[in-house]
Amino acid sequence: MDYRIDEIDRRILYHLAVDARGTAAPKIAEEVDVTPATIRNRIRQLEEAGVVRGYHAQIDYEAIDGRLTMQFTCSAPVDTQSDLARDIGRVSGVVRVSELMAGQQNLLVTVVGTDTDDTARIARQLSDLGVTIDREAIVRDEAFYPYQQFGPEDGPPQTAIRDFQSVAGGAEVVEFTVSEDAEITGQTLAEANRTGLLPDEVLVVSIERGDARLTPNGDTTVEAGDVVSVFSPETFPEQLVEAFECGDEAADGTHR
Structure with missing residues (x-):
């Protein structure tokens, strides 16, 4: 069942997407005119409902000993796509797997390697699992943005939501x-x-x-x-x- 969120939940999700670590409940509470305890309670409810699934650090792997971040676009049989995605996640060096609603090129796999030999090793392991690598590219940079529709509206602040x-x-x-x-x-x-x-x-x-x-x-x-x-x-x-x-x-x- 879909989880219905209100304006308070939307604002919480917006601020968590901007900076989950640096977002304090009192800051959101002041913006939406509720108590910090209400914000903390709402965050717990969003976590329990699976809306907020985790908090992850954004890491620049290239800054660590010159590691390479690569993205593989892969094709997997639709009937085993989810099982393969879980297996891929166990491969050393894989940091992200996205399942796409498509018949072909339905997996995006982001990997980190110490060098080109290491990324080649990861590619071989993906192929051994039964997926076809259709395309590969070095990730030059990556940016994350909050969902703007959950953010504060332009104009003067409101005293009630x-x-x-x-x-x-x-x-x-x-x-x-x-x-x-x-x-x-x-x-x-x-x-x-x-x-x-x-x-x-x-x-x-x-x-x-x-x-x-x-x-x-x-x-x-x-x-x-x-x-x-x-x-x-x-x-x-x-x-x-x-x-x-x-x-x-x-x-x-x-x-x-």
Whole structure:
């Protein structure tokens, strides 16, 4: 099953792709207006779901005793492609194997050799495993870039982040990050309902606070930094959007 991510998760993935080692939870938390504990909890969830599969160093092998980095474009039988990819990964000198959705040239193998004799040895071992090397090239340089669609949008920073998900029948589920000066901040859900901030037809499904995921009831108080999931059976009422965003934004009539 696909793992659904929201805007907070996207921003986390963006920063991890930019610099996983140098990215601190408080930095992301400040950008998306949640607590650092929420960011750490989200990272753990992304890891457990297999979205974040690991953290790897980007190494310039050429700077180490003049080693060579080469890429082999190989063809493998489709029915044994994955098995061969695993076997190739055990060959000394292989640092990366990519499986491609293609009938031919369906494996990309990146290798590091101490010299040309060593890379020739790796090529022979690949051939012995049963793959055909169609092309080989020395990797001159390699750069990695974050996925821009997960990055921050241009323009002034927003005080609240919300993520819409449409469900069957026109209903919507929205995740709000509660602003410090939002109308609902400091109120219990029962109070918010009495004052009209939470219409009768909507349901607060969960509240994520730091490392905890709360099951809300009428006595639950909404706090700044909470990530609140709200279900609406119809199109989201504008008054609900205003309740979770800061007073200035609501007064100006501008929303994200």
